[in-house]
Amino acid sequence: MSAVIGVVALQGGVRPHLEMLGRLGLAAREVRGAAELPGLSGLVLPGGESTAQGLLLERFGLGEALDDFVHSGRPLLATCAGLVLSAKRGWLELDLVRNGFGSQLHSFEAESDGGGHRLVFIRAPRIARVGASVEVVVRYRSEAVAVRRGSLWAASFHPELTDDPWLHRRVFGSVL
Ligand code: GLN
Numbered sequence: 001m002s003a004v005i006g007v008v009a010l011q012g013g014v015r016p017h018l019e020m021l022g023r024l025g026l027a028a029r030e031v032r033g034a035a036e037l038p039g040l041s042g043l044v045l046p047g048g049e050s051t052a053q054g055l056l057l058e059r060f061g062l063g064e065a066l067d068d069f070v071h072s073g074r075p076l077l078a079t080c081a082g083l084v085l086s087a088k089r090g091w092l093e094l095d096l097v098r099n100g101f102g103s104q105l106h107s108f109e110a111e112s113d114g115g116g117h118r119l120v121f122i123r124a125p126r127i128a129r130v131g132a133s134v135e136v137v138v139r140y141r142s143e144a145v146a147v148r149r150g151s152l153w154a155a156s157f158h159p160e161l162t163d164d165p166w167l168h169r170r171v172f173g174s175v176l
Helices: 015-023 034-039 050-059 063-071 081-088 166-172
Strands: 004-008 027-031 042-045 076-079 094-097 108-111 118-121 126-130 135-140 143-149 152-155
Touching: 004 015, 004 034, 015 027, 015 166, 034 063, 042 063, 042 081, 050 063, 050 081, 076 081, 076 166, 081 094, 081 152, 126 143, 135 152, 152 166
Parallel strands: 004 027, 004 042, 042 076, 076 152
Antiparallel strands: 094 126, 108 118, 135 143, 143 152
């Protein structure tokens, strides 16, 4: 059976993730139900609106299924609102300030510390504290903007909205 990466498609920016995974040669599809999760090799939680996404997760009965997915050790990439949900569900020990980089009007692009990565921020959550179990992967102005704990990765920016699939490749490289 070949590997399929799911993109949780209840709300938010699903398509750019599907396209980026496709560019890496990974089969990807939208996921809306808990019954679809066991067959997946990896998962993306896209950006969007985390309050709406949290409500929809409960309505679609996906909350606990996602907890199980994270604990299964399969790779998961959470972006922006997905990062907010990851902290809320206790998967990552982080303190966040929602919209901490400003409102929609303050969406911006920047370069990661040390260069190399173009970062797109859209009403991004700001990581105020990183717990000891969490590793910082990317910083911007000395602040953590991408983190991981084992197979679970989360970014406050939108890696799917640039031309460079570097973060998807790092997260899902083991599946390729
Ligand atoms: N500000 C949004 C939230 O907290 C996240 C924005 C995004 O995903 N681009 O839900």
